[in-house]
Amino acid sequence: MKKLLMDILIKVNILKIIGYSKKWIEGISIHSKMVKKNIIFIANQGINTDGHLFIIEAIQNGANIIVCEKKPSLIQKSITYVLVKDSIEALGTISSNFYDNPTKKIKLVGITGTNGKTSIATILHYLFYKMGEKNILISTMGIKIMSKKITTLHTTPNIIEINKYLNISIQKGCKYAFMEVSSHGIHQKRITGLLFTGGIFTNITHDHLDYHKSFDNYLSTKRFFFENFLHKNTFALINVDDKNSHKIIKNVLAKIYFYGIKKKADFKIKILKENINGNELIMDKNKFFIGLIGKFNIYNLLASYATAILLGKKKYEILKKIKTIKPIKGRFEQFISYSGIRIIVDYAHNPNGLKTVLNTIKKIKKKEEKLICVIGCGGNRDKKKRSLMGKIVYDLCDRSIFTSDNPREEDPKKILIDMKKFRSYLKKKDILTIVNRKEAIKKAIQLAKKKDIIVLAGKGHENYQEIKGIRYPFNDMKIAKTLLKNYNR
Template sequence: MKKRLKDILKKVDVLKIVGKNTSKLIERISMYSKIIQKNMIFVAKKGKTTDGHEFITNAIQNGAHTIVCEKIPSSIHKKITYVLVPDSMNALGIISSNFYDHPTKKIKLIGITGTNGKTSVATILHQLFSKMGEKNILISTMGIQILSKKYPTTHTTPNIIEINKYLNLSIRKGCKYAFMEVSSHGIHQKRIAGLLFQGGVFTNITHDHLDYHESFDHYLSTKKFFFENLSKKAFALINSDDENSYKIIKDILSKTYFYGLKKNANFKIQILKESIHGSQLLIDGHKIFTKLIGTFNVYNLLAGYATAILLGKKKDNILKKIKNIKPIRGRFEQFISNSGIRVIVDYAHNPDGLKTVLNTLKKIKNDDGKLICVIGCGGNRDIKKRSLMGKIVYETCDVSIFTSDNPREEDREKILVDMKNFKSSIYKDKESILTFVNRKKAIETAIQIAKKKDIILIAGKGHETYQEIKGIRFPFNDMKIAQYLLKTYDQLRCCVKSEMK
């Protein structure tokens, strides 16, 4: 794809252009000087730890012929065009939209935001619309999926260039709908600048990412900013049971709808029965059974149903297809061994998400079965939530096993100490908490301890296929490791029984 510079600068708030050649052909856009090549634009942005303006010279050396920046360098090159803007990220949103032919004007884009449930709601919508024969693109923590083809990403919300690029590609492949997770980081860092949303979904908001936002109020206001920027023609679908829902919708322009289980809402659902196998639900007067488990998943399913209704889909068709939604990888993902031990792998990586999953398991497990939890906390992230998560596991589970998650640059032993640094009114010896720096050893210990009817929750990493230690990502998959160890120990137990006979 190639465009003239003057064409991709349309509607950009340009303060000044140094080097008047705006007829240059642009072949690609980037914010990263290392990947700049000939005939590319380099957009210099100020980040939290680095400033792209410091890499303008590198970008030019690598082939950039146009620089978009908030400050013109003191030393300029005659053959280079410099475009001065007040905000590089806002400019980048418009530039990338222009370059990729304004994809959000041609596709119905739905953004899902909240602390927990973003991936599940987005994936439920992707599955549901696919089952209804509607071509769509999914943009989520687990990557980008256009029809059946998957593309990897590094962030929950990719950068705005990637988003426009893949939306453009999806349109060329016939997609009419796009379902995208919108993270608080993505909102604050303007990774969704210039996108036109048909609707926004709010799942919930609880303690998370306070290492980045520094306060809950800032975290909340960031989420609210997404809804404040929806147009009058868009819809806002809000979880009415979340205590902060009315703060989110205050003064927004879009039409507001509510979904929930408890309070008055436009879209309501009732849980008739739930077990380890699934949930029997009453939705709009219709009974359905879903393999999705837990109240949190009922909210996610209802959000998917309501969004489909608001997008004009027929209720009967939605209900027919939604009951066949498959459980989502790394989100309450189950495996049961031949010996009757059940393993749940879940992405729960914040206090509320962890508490919700554990309470669900406690409610549906066998009375004579134990609840065992393997949990870690990420390094170089919100320290305050470590003791909160440790306390939740300690007070809820029969066996608590603390281990590493993605320690990143932090000392793993220190993270474990932080996790145990809580006070509890429940009397149990804290020494009963098992701690292992090695995550595989922690999972293996849980499997060694477990007996028939016990449930092991392996929390924190979910779908992830790596463990990040000191800047290196080592292959690591909670579910695959658990399945391998369970099968191995099943065989050993089988052999022991045979020998005893």
């Protein structure tokens, strides 16, 4: 792909252009080491690093156009400098322009909230694919165009990759895109330039307060998405049962629809029966069984159904396919060993998500079935939630094993100490602390008896464990299956 510089600067808030402007570009980068000839380098002010410090390196690697907020002290005649008010916003607009403004040609639905984003996006991708509608999924689990998974440079795709793969998906005939929208992405302006057909609000609870500093700031960020990215010809689908839903919709121009189980809503569902294998439901007068466990999953299912309706699909068509949905990898993913031990792997990594998963199991398990939980908390993340999560596991489980999650740059032993800092820990029950996550899972398997339930919480689908900047191969379900086999369990 090749574009003229001035064509990709349309709608960019430019302060000044220094140098020759009639240049061709063949790509965009925010990483100085990945720049080569005819690649435009955009110097972003990040959380940990400032791209302006790498302008010289980018030029040395071949960049001849630099987009920046601050004029470099050394101006080179052969280089074009585009001074902008906000380089992060410019990145979004430039990326969209370079890839032919893909969101003008595809129906993009953004899903935001503390929990449920990945599940809803994945269910929608599956539903539309099964209904014969070509679509793209953009989530923390990666990018998927129809059935093909795309390998990206980052766990969470950046705005350049998002526009690139949206453009590719359109060329392959996709008409719909389903994308997770994180609070970090909203706050850091990483979705600038994208046009949304609709937005879904799942819920909001304690999470990411290390970044947002307060719950009000976190809530305001979510609200910003609905107020600034959804116009009057779009839809906002809101979980009416969330206690903060009324705050989200204060100044929303989009057409508002509600979904829920408890309160009056445009889209409702009733749970007739639930057990460890799934739920019997009634929705739009249709009774059916689905192999998704827990009320939280039923909210995700309902939001997906409602979105499909709002995007113009027929009820009977959706219901026919919705019955075939299977559990999502790393989201209440189950395995039963030949000796009858049940393993449940879930991504629950915040207090509400963890409490919801454990309460769901307690509600549907038999009295004699013991609940064992292996849990850790991420390093260099919200420290306030550590003791909250520790207390939840201690209060709700028969056995608690505290271990490492992704300790990152922190000492995992200190994280475990933080997890035990709650008042109700009176040593009525033991808490096992095992730093090595594999050893912790092994201990849980050794403690378990037939029909006991082991929950491996926090990492879900992840295939790595991050320690001191290195990502080591690690997957909870794979480790558990291997250990069960090795110990003939």
